[in-house]
Amino acid sequence: MAASYCLTQMTWPEIEQALTTVKIAIIPLGAHEQHGPHMIESCDAVLAEEMGKRLTERLYPNAILTPTINMGVSPHHMHFPGTISLEPTTLIAILRDMIKSLQHHGIEKFLILNAHGGNQATLGVAVEMLTRELATQIYYAKTTASAKDVMDRRLESKLYGHSCDREVSEALYLAPQLVRPDRLEKGDLTEGRWKKLRPGQVLQGFYYYEEMTRNGCLGDATKASREIGEEIVETALERLTQAVQDML
Secondary structure, three states: OOOOOEHHHOOHHHHHHHOOOOOEEEEEEOOEOOEOEOEOOOHHHHHHHHHHHHHHHHOOOOEEEOOOEOOEOOHHHOOOOOOEEOOHHHHHHHHHHHHHHHHHOOOOEEEEEEOOHHHHHHHHHHHHHHHHHHOOEEEEEEOOHHHHHHHHHHOOOOOOOOOOHHHHHHHHHHOHHHEOHHHOOEOOEOOOHHHHOOOOOOOOOOOOHHHOEOOOOOOEHHHOOHHHHHHHHHHHHHHHHHHHHHHO
């Protein structure tokens, strides 16, 4: 196993020694929300943690992995059973307390590694606020967004992003226990106003996920594969590693 620093697996003397080389803390951020009939609801949190582990290994001995924040901003999924959503202010408060605690131990750079698109708007506000408030350096990144060129080349679906061929492929590579292989479904999309509110449209606005998809999925999960997931994940990790090293 590759060497890495993970707070949840270390004693305080081990952490004290690690902090002599650690320059950045990686905070995995996910969500607890519906992922259709073929992915379990902890999906985003597990994928964020698995990506965080691998990124921390690549950055050893300069990075340390924090506990995962396993809930996020998910009000658009609330009408599907089991979803738990944080208010944006709650997520910002959790991040503030985590970063303040880690600052106390001498860490001054932070990367929030996010696996849930619904957290992105809150993260933009959080990073702007907390960077100034705590006089520190905070960055955020979507786990595999930097590999969009691979997604565009390998995925047949044009509308993907949730329990789709992309996300299921990533899970088959990183954490196959998240997937129910015998229940894979294509997204059951509806006709509705959501099409006029998507990114890139003239207007942006809130809509519930069931207004867009009856089964909670986008894309076509039946086209997912471990091979596609490996290429997406490894490309993203390579680019994330380089970006963080440049900042350090």
